[in-house]
Amino acid sequence: MTREEIRAAVLDAIVAVVPGTRQSDIKDETPIRDQLDMDSMDFINFVVELDERLAVAVPESDYGRLATVNGCIEYLARTLAGGPPPVGSGPAGS
Amino acid sequence: MRMTYREALRTALTEALSADPRVFLMGEDVGRYGGAYAASKGLLEQFGPDRVRDTPLSESAFVGAGIGAALGGMRPIVEVMTVNFSLLALDQVVNSAATLRHMSGGQLSVPLVVRMATGGGRQVAAQHSHSLEGWYAHVPGIRVVAPATAHDARWMLPAALREPDPVFIFEHAMLYPEEGEVGEEPGPLPLFAAAIRRPGRDVTVIAHGGSVGKALAAAEQLATEGIEAEVLDLRSLRPLDDATILESVRRCHRAVVVDEGWRSGSLSAEIASRISEGAFFELDAPVARVCSAEVPIPYPKHLEDTALPQPDGICAAVRGVLQPAQAAGAKA
Amino acid sequence: MGEFRMPTLGADMVAGTLTEWYKHPGDVVNRGDIIAAVDTDKGSIDVEVFEDGVLERVVVEEGQKVPVGTLLAVIGSGAGAPAPAAAPSPPAAAAQVPPPTPPSAAAPAAPSPSAAPTAAPLPPAHGVRASPLARRLAADLRVDLTGITGSGPGGAIVKEDVEAAAARGGGDRSARMRRAIAAAMAKSNREIPHFYLATTIDLGAASAWLAQWNAAHPPAERLLPAVLLLKATALALLEFPELNARWEQESLQPAAEVHIGMVTSLRGGGLVIPAVHQVNRRTLPELMREVRELVQRARSGTLRSSDLTDGTVTVTSLGDRGADAVFGVIYPPQTALIGFGTPAERPWVVAGQVVPRQVVTASLAADHRASDGHRGGMFLATIARLLQQPEGL
Structure with missing residues (x-):
């Protein structure tokens, strides 16, 4: 799966959680939750959406890696490539 | 087709007299003079004195005669010169024309049409200028209509003649010379609709x-x-x-x-x-x-x-x- | 014969617009069926019926705005033939003045449907110069005539004046919601003698349990800390019924069940408080599912009437991006609001040692007419105690 495909899936997941968001408005480097005023319920729904789209069940301990769109792409690309379990996971939340 | 309110009435009267031998017109000056407002001008010559009858100056008598003729199977059209004068016939209207269907248990019909002028504006003073149609509208047993257009002047008369009960047509005196568009009869005219x-x-x-x-x-x-x-x-x-x-x-x-x-x-x-x-x-x-x-x-x-x-x-x-x-x- | 009336979907609601009938005269309805949609200041709400029967007659047509308590429809046993929609009995006026044998088939004058009596009219504004239409409209729209300057004959208040006044009170949805919140909160602070308590709760055990649970479950089955807080609160409330109650008519009326109104913020501002039902009887996964659905319904504007009317107590949880503590304003006529700040890692003393611990500040805003500080403190302590044994929640 290419990074572009992963990016598309991430954006789709965000829109599914925060209806009415335009993908073109989502900035890749700004924390997603701050951009879109997502609360913890929105975020866990986002994780569920990613799981459904990409079959990647992000463990809670890795939630911190999903802070930005770029962070999501980085993390998911490595995981999908069957790479080593990501290390240095930050604490949950932002 | 454009015509005056007066011409519309004359057209309606002519048609009614032609179409139904039971129809006749009577009233003060409707014959030789052609009607106080000239609505029946020329009809005496066309239909003769049996069907266009000048009457004495007695509203009570000729309205009463109209009621009797209607009871006898005729379709009389009675012209009263003004509503002021019609008061002399109120007894005939209120006590006879309006009551007979009710008092006979439906056995008697009074298919009478009374036309009269109403209203002011022609400087003919108080005894010729009042608008008393509201008094007639007070009385159950009769119908009261007021054509305001040439078209209604043309078509309310045949519709009134089709009614089984007395119909009073009030023609405002200022309308006779007014010109208006008269269309074909749009089916049976709804006589009692605003x-x-x-x-x-x-x-x-x-x-x-x-x-x-x-x-x-x-x-x-x-x-x-x-x-x-x-x-x-x-x-x-x-x-x-x-x-x-x-x-x-x-x-x-x-x-x-x-x-x-x-x-x-x-x-x-x-x-x-x-x-x-x-x-x-x-x-x-x-x-x-x-x-x-x-x-x-x-x-x-x-x-x-x-x-x-x-x-x-x-x-x-x-x-x-x-x-x-x-x-x-x-x-x- | 049952009466289906405009529900009060919140203490601040005075009127609603019937936007859609999902059921029609003759339809069978069952308790819990959603039979109508109502538009309120807080959004479009699906309204449920509370009895079984047949929708016999619709009294309020779609598009009409009517006060709370107005009869919307009649629910019958189904024994009688359903009347056609909006066929009120013929008006007395038409019965008294029929034209004599109308030959033009003129139908008797139908009554104005909106002239239907309303259950909760404003007090008649005697001495105010207003047209009958303006008065009727003002009653429908809950506009107070005494505050309006008339522009009609002799300074009389006419339809346009009432509409203008209603429009000033109208505006866009978020402005109206702001006003609705303002009305409820102002009433609360005016009438309810609040007292506030707070305590810091050690979440160490709960966090550990939660991390373990979430690690063992796929994302769709994971839980949020808020669910544990809700459940602990519900169980604690069982021991303090005066905090799960209404204060009405100068007396305390404890609720039979624990339905927790959950303060839910809406994107773009404003909030709604949908209720999670019977929280004390639910498992944590059940609660998570219900909370997720409620939040989704709240944000998509598809809440049901029972979501908004059934709350017996309110919980506001700031989640993971808020402040340390919240001291709330009670949602009348409830008697308590429990707040949870943002859980955070703090120095904590355990057995004489300072250790980092996940803690949360729980607060209670309570109605002093219904409860006292001592009981309130014990209540917060009970929540804290329950959270030390998360496996028991």
């Missing part, structure tokens, strides 16, 4: 007979001020078309009733009452009335003009029920 002569949204102006034109003139003026007045022509004074009246008032939320009769105990009072009964919670202002001054109609022109409803007075009444409220509406 008509919207001009659609509007701000106020319903209710009028009949000679007042309809004045209401339309007022509406024209009001339109230049941004007020859209709906003009409703009653056409039938008995029965009143409550449904159409109330429907219009419910839309416009305000009503002005124009009636050349006097205000007290008048047809306008009846209409205002029905609006209160049927549309109270839709009213955004009290119902206003424009009636004749409560005097015998004067002879001098300036006094007569002042005594009768006029477009300016209708405009003022409409502005009164709208007041500044309409200004906002006009802008919107």
Whole structure:
């Protein structure tokens, strides 16, 4: 799966959680939750959406890696490539 | 086809006399003179003295004779010169024509048509100028209509002749020379339905007979001020078309009733009452009335003009029920 | 014969617009069926019926705005033939003045449907110069005539004046919601003698349990800390019924069940408080599912009437991006609001040692007419105690 495909899936997941968001408005480097005023319920729904789209069940301990769109792409690309379990996971939340 | 109200009546009379041998016309001066308002000019020559009959100056006698003829199977059209004179025949109308169907248990019909002139404006003074059609509209057992247009003048008469009960047709004296479009008979004319002569949204102006034109003139003026007045022509004074009246008032939320009769105990009072009964919670202002001054109609022109409803007075009444409220509406 | 009335979907609601009938005269309805949609200041709400029967007659047509308590429809046993929609009995006026044998088939004047009596009219504004239409409209829209300047004949208040006043009170949805919140909160602070308590709760055990649970479950089955807080609160409330109650007519009326109104913020501002039902009886996964659905419904504007009417107590949880503590305003006529700040890692003393611990500040805003500080303190302590044994929640 290419990074572009992963990016598309991430954006789709965000829109599914925060209806009415335009993908073109989502900035890749700004924390997603701050951009879109997502609360913890929105975020866990986002994780569920990613799981459904990409079959990647992000463990809670890795939630911190999903802070930005770029962070999501980085993390998911490595995981999908069957790479080593990501290390240095930050604490949950932002 | 354009023709005057008078020509429309004459056309209707000619057709009625031609079409049905039971129809005949009688009244004061309807024959040799051709009718006080020339509605029957030439009919004596065309149909002869048996069917176009001049009568003595006795309204009681010839209206009574008309009732008798109707009872006997004829279809009489009786012309009374003015509604003022018709008072002499009120006993025949109220005690005989209006009651016989009821008192005979439905065995007797009085298929009588009475035409008469009503209203002021011609400087013929109080004994020829009153508008008393509201009195007739008070009486159950008869029907009362008031054609306001040449078209209705043409087609109300045959519709009236088809009625099994007495029909009184009130022709406003100022309308005879008025010209208007007369169409073909649109099927059986709905004789007792009111008509919207001009659609509007701000106020319903209710009028009949000679007042309809004045209401339309007022509406024209009001339109230049941004007020859209709906003009409703009653056409039938008995029965009143409550449904159409109330429907219009419910839309416009305000009503002005124009009636050349006097205000007290008048047809306008009846209409205002029905609006209160049927549309109270839709009213955004009290119902206003424009009636004749409560005097015998004067002879001098300036006094007569002042005594009768006029477009300016209708405009003022409409502005009164709208007041500044309409200004906002006009802008919107 | 049952009456289906405009519900009050919140203490601040005075009127609603019937936007859609999902059921029609003749349809069978069952308790819990959603039979109508109502538009309120807080959004479009699906309204449920509370009895079984047949929708016999619709009284309020779609598009009409009517006060709370107004009869919307009649629910019958189904024994009688359903009447056609909006066929009120003929008006007395038409019965009294029929034209004599109307030959033009003029139908009797139908009554204005909006002239139907309303259950909770404003007190009649006697001495105010207003048209009948303006009065009727003002009653429908809950506009107070005494505050309006008339522009009609003689300074009378007319339809346009009432509409303008209603529009000033109208505006866009978020402005109206702001006003609705303002009304409820102002009433609360005016009438309810609040007292406030707070305590810091050690979440160490709960966090550990939660981390373990979430590690063992796929994302769709994971839980949020808020669910544990809700459940602990519900169980604690069982022991303090005066905090799960209404204060009405100068007396305390404890609720039979624990339905927790959950303060839910809406994107773009404003909030709604949908209720999570019977929280004390639900498992944590059940609660998580219900909370997720409620939040989704709240944000998509598809809440049901029972979501908004059934709350017996309110919980506001600031989640993971808020402040340390919240001291709330009670949602009348409830008697308590429990707040949870943002859980955070703080120095904590355990057995004489300072250790980092996940803690949360729980607060209670309570109605002093219904409860006292001592009981309130014990209540917060009970929540704290329950959270030390998360496996028991």
